[in-house]
Amino acid sequence: MSRMDERLLAERLITYDTASKDGLRAAAGFVKGWLEARDIRVVDGVHQGLPVIMAEVGPTGPGVPRVIFHGHVDVVPAHPGQFEPRVEGDRLYGRGAYDMKGALATMMLALRDVGGQGAVNVRFVCVPDEESDDVDSRSIDALVAGPLGDADFAVTGEPTDLHIGVQAKGVLAVRVEVHGRAAHGSTPWLGDNAILKAHDVFRRIETLPFSRMSSDLFDRPSINLSRIAGGDAFNKVPDSCWVDVDIRYLPNQDPGEILAQIRSIADLEIVRCFNRVPAIVSRSNPYVLALRAAVGRAVEGDALSVGRDGASDAVSFLEHGIPAVEFGPVGGGHHGPEEWVSLSSLQRYRAALGTLVDELPAALREAAQPQPLRVVSYDGGRVAR
Structure with a gap:
């Protein structure tokens, strides 16, 4: 050999x-x-x-x-x-x-x-x-x-x-849509910037109770902001934005409960979801x-x-x-x-x-x-x- x-x-x-x-x-x-x-x-x-x-x-x-x-x-x-x-x-x-x-x-x-x-x-x-x-x-x-x-x-x-x-973590891919209020880009205080709101939503997802769980082989789940898209003009406060969140959850976690925790955050809508079960x-x-x-x-x-x-x-x-x-x-x-x-x-x-x-x-x-x-x-x- x-x-x-x-x-x-x-x-x-x-x-x-x-x-x-x-x-x-x-x-x-x-x-x-x-x-x-x-x-x-x-x-x-x-x-x-x-x-x-x-x-x-x-x-x-x-x-x-x-x-x-x-x-x-x-x-x-x-x-x-x-x-x-x-x-x-x-x-x-x-x-x-x-x-x-x-x-x-x-x-x-x-x-x-x-x-x-x-x-x-x-x-x-x-x-x-x-x-x-x-x-x-x-x-x-x-x-x-x-x-x-x-x-x-x-x-x-x-x-x-x-x-x-x-063992391998499960995959929960979630697309979250956030809405704001449009305004002229020169007067952003008159609008509600959906991109900024979406970023805040992701930070709140990172602090939900499921994020602090562990198991015998894993310290914690992982949460990654993988894609973000919003706005349709340079000189306009964006009134809509979506983000893709890649969650790798533990074998002892319930993806339905994770989704329920995400839905508890105000001013968001889950528009797409994919789940791949953990490997054990x-x-x-x-x-x-x-x-x-x-x-x-x-x-x-x-x-x-x-x-x-x-x-x-x-x-x-x-x-x-x-x-x-x-x-x-x-x-x-x-x-x-x-x-x-x-x-x-x-x-x-x-x-x-x-x-x-x-x-x-x-x-x-x-x-x-x-x-x-x-x-x-x-x-x-x-x-x-």
Whole structure:
């Protein structure tokens, strides 16, 4: 296993501007060709005009564990220079290096690594729209409702610094409209500026009771003012304004209660709302335990179960009853100007994925064995547990 493999493949993927449709198609063509050149079974498809790549190794049939390596090739927009990868020490810089072309490249290599084993069915899926604003029609939802629906476990390569993401916040996207009173721009005191009122509304949302809650894996929810639009003339006091508020709420919070708190603020109207439920998978799931053991051996330390602030396609698997976690390499700066991934962590990431597949059958057999009762003491006597 060569560290250079991960670097070269990740660098190649970064060079594609996959914030654009043409870049997505070119990158998907490269992924497909790379897999086929290594005699891996590939099926390519299209979802709303964008390419979807699926590949498969290992046996099929009843009783065979079915594991998915899931990644996305699309990225958020970036300056042209960010699609020119550069290496500084252990860091590979470039758009998508951390989220998540480094992980995607390593999953491709791990799929090749486990291609010769005969005990686990491993499917690789590369989607083009995880970062898309279109929340109503994602390719992963169609895939899970179809060819991927019989999977037993899914690993999505979102950035986690080699920890295992067993929970992720829910998404509540709210568009709030605020109205004021128009006046001439030279006499603003005669009007009621809707843009200023909208900013005040956002500050009040930040102080609502839901914003101060916490859970075992999260300190608090996040609240982001993501878009604002108002006014229709330079020399006029704006009489209307809307803002988009991106709320990432905790698994123990009720989005209906959050909306009720927002509606309690005077002089606003909620005109649009989208909710994506939190992701939660049991930390005692046998597949999660097997991954944790594999990561522990690959990184030479304990693998932590963590909560993830951002949303991902993992929730699509969970909504269909398929246990899924986020698990990706070490890095930083995703969606920012200096995004990077640790090259040495890509090697450990690849080793962990391979170890998971190699040791999974034995781990599942052990998990299926009945656990013997043990006797424990307490103040009132002894009980079997």
